[in-house]
Amino acid sequence: xxxxxxxxxxxxxxxxxxxxxxxxxxxxxxxxxxxxxxxxxxxxxxxxxxxxxxxxxxxxxxxxxxxxxxxxxxxxxxxxxxxxxxxxxxxxxxxxxxxxxxxxxxxxxxxxxxxxxxxxxxxxxxxxxxxxxxxxxxxxxxxxxxxxxxxxxxxxxxxxxxxxxxxxxxxxxxxxxxxxxxxxxxxxxxxxxxxxxxxxxxxxxxxxxxxxxxxxxxxxxxxxxxxxxxxxxxxxxxxxxxxxxxxxxxxxxxxxxxxxxxxxxxxxxxxxxxxxxxxxxxxxxxxxxxxxxxxxxxxxxxxxxxxxxxxxxxxxxxxxxxxxxxxxxxxxxxxxxxxxxxxxxxxxxxxxxxxxxxxxxxx
Amino acid sequence: xxxxxxxxxxxxxxxxxxxxxxxxxxxxxxxxxxxxxxxxxxxxxxxxxxxxxxxxxxxxxxxxxxxxxxxxxxxxxxxxxxxxxxxxxxxxxxxxxxxxxx
Numbered sequence: 337x338x339x340x341x342x343x344x345x346x347x348x349x350x351x352x353x354x355x356x357x358x359x360x361x362x363x364x365x366x367x368x369x370x371x372x373x374x375x376x377x378x379x380x381x382x383x384x385x386x387x388x389x390x391x392x393x394x395x396x397x398x399x400x401x402x403x404x405x406x407x408x409x410x411x412x413x414x415x416x417x418x419x420x421x422x423x424x425x426x427x428x429x430x431x432x433x434x435x436x437x438x439x440x441x442x443x444x445x446x447x448x449x450x451x452x453x454x455x456x457x458x459x460x461x462x463x464x465x466x467x468x469x470x471x472x473x474x475x476x477x478x479x480x481x482x483x484x485x486x487x488x489x490x491x492x493x494x495x496x497x498x499x500x501x502x503x504x505x506x507x508x509x510x511x512x513x514x515x516x517x518x519x520x521x522x523x524x525x526x527x528x529x530x531x532x533x534x535x536x537x538x539x540x541x542x543x544x545x546x547x548x549x550x551x552x553x554x555x556x557x558x559x560x561x562x563x564x565x566x567x568x569x570x571x572x573x574x575x576x577x578x579x580x581x582x583x584x585x586x587x588x589x590x591x592x593x594x595x596x597x598x599x600x601x602x603x604x605x606x607x608x609x610x611x612x613x614x615x616x617x618x619x620x621x622x623x624x625x626x627x628x629x630x631x632x633x634x635x636x637x638x639x640x641x642x643x644x645x646x647x648x649x650x651x652x653x654x655x656x657x658x659x660x661x662x663x664x665x666x667x668x669x670x671x672x673x674x675x676x677x678x679x680x681x682x683x684x685x686x687x688x689x690x691x692x693x694x695x696x697x698x699x
Numbered sequence: 700x701x702x703x704x705x706x707x708x709x710x711x712x713x714x715x716x717x718x719x720x721x722x723x724x725x726x727x728x729x730x731x732x733x734x735x736x737x738x739x740x741x742x743x744x745x746x747x748x749x750x751x752x753x754x755x756x757x758x759x760x761x762x763x764x765x766x767x768x769x770x771x772x773x774x775x776x777x778x779x780x781x782x783x784x785x786x787x788x789x790x791x792x793x794x795x796x797x798x799x800x801x
Binding site: 338339340342343346347349350352354394397398399422423424425426427428449451491 | 708709710711712713715716718720722724726728729730794795797
């Protein structure tokens, strides 16, 4: 058993929010076609509000802090925030598009001992990448940023969101990652926009392409193991909780709103109105999220995939119920194994394009 | 033993459930026991390791020789992982102590 696993178990038992994802801004210098955010500033927390919040998070026991956006470097005070976070001895991970990272920024991140910088790369081909970001020259700048950061000895990870526009390019991005000497991660998840607009869901990779991705040994390793039929779930699975959202992790927006996860737009409180720990301990919404076990899931509890599915309770919530299925994850389980999900067999997986409300300021 | 030790600022640390959790710059994860935590907390850059070991010896009721030997070995391991810095003279920029989690 690893120490990190032990730490998670301890945090779960003690009700400690071990990991927090804090978006410091929704503003961005890119306009990615698949992005769910509203990039206008509706009243971001000030430097002192964020630094005060970080102190509260440290008091609450948060160890892993992810700073993201938007583009984090759109905030002029970004390094001031990182400096405060590091003074509080958080393990800091930064998510960025890298376009604003030059030598000086790389030096600063190194000096502040940031644990990891995750950078979005959509293609090895600059035309495809720039067409997705809608920022000419962004591919060049992003790759340069990775080189600046690597030269400082920082840990960089390439994050490759897959969509219809770039699904054929993942092998090229993997090769680019190898050339740059950085790990590669891929995610085919596209979520609805903040205002409920689901039009960007048409960018989701189609079933046959998803199947091809899941059966590529260069991505998944042992295909037979990764794509094997799901084993019957034991009591430990049925009594388990769906994911860490709301249990040992949560998300905070640039406006101070607290949610179980960045992909779970259930408002639980606002740190401008209440102390973080009060929200974490007393929010009715978080209590409800924590009460759910696999056996409570309305359709998924009877599904063959219940023990192995990547079912996201946030996506399920956006589809209508946090206890219900997430059609996108049903699709992933099906394309991976060839075994239809219980939800698919009910015929409920067809497009339920209701108006969805994503993460928005509460006040 | 006549050296000074200071907490490095390149680490992440938090006191969780009474145990000090530390992630070194090389991503190695450590939990420190009570005496380890006491040594790490005392590593302010101004107190000699020998003084720290003597204090540990009386606080935890350990034989003086054992406390000194164990402290030296423990400090060497943490220095190897970049969690502590060691110097013949005082160190002025020891990292602050993390806030208590519970």
